[in-house]
Amino acid sequence: MNGKGNIYMPNRRIIKAKDLGGINIFQDPKRGTIFYDFITKKGYILTSSDVKTYTIFSAMLPLCIIVAFAAASLFSFNYAIAILIFLALYIVVEITFRLMFFYKLPVAENWHPLKKENIVVSMARNFNNVRLIILIIMLVLLTALMPLYANMEKLQGINLYACYLISLITFAGTVISIMALITRIKNNY
DSSP states (O other): OOOOOOEEEEOBBBBGGGGGGOOEEEETTTEEEEETTTTEEEEEEEEEEHHHHHHHHHHHHHHHHHHHHHHHHHTTTOHHHHHHHHHHHHHHHHHHHHTTGGGBBEOOOOETOOOOOOOHHHHHHHHHHHHHHHHHHHHHHHHHHHHHHHEEEOOOOOHHHHHHHHHHHHHHHHHHHHHHHHHHHHHHH
């Protein structure tokens, strides 16, 4: 193994589209499922043995957010410190992901993604209706509860702006999720 990854290994089982999905996941008829890294501009071939590790690492962004804001709540930090904790955790997780996971994956030589799907179509294809409905409910609740929390705690300054920013971001996520659900039902994915 070198820093560029392994060569393509044909004896590894090709995984199907329903096993894994996301914005950076593409299906290639010859190579199977490919993760496209937008930083290095390379495609990495994912097999059935890689799915569990990829799923764990792909869930690290929300986990880092939860840990950062839980630490801020437990230790009475303000949101500025929570954001710094989040950034530090995410950088460590991303470096670990690249060093421990990408290093072992075979590189898809001479491969480039054909087209980039927008997030609405990607969510419509890869999430089932129940998952989208649960996501919408959770995002609506978070959108509504953040300003209430800011009002109850009488937050000021950067903490108040952080609450409203989180509320705006979750509102955008709600709109995107609703559009994905409508697209899924309309196109019968």
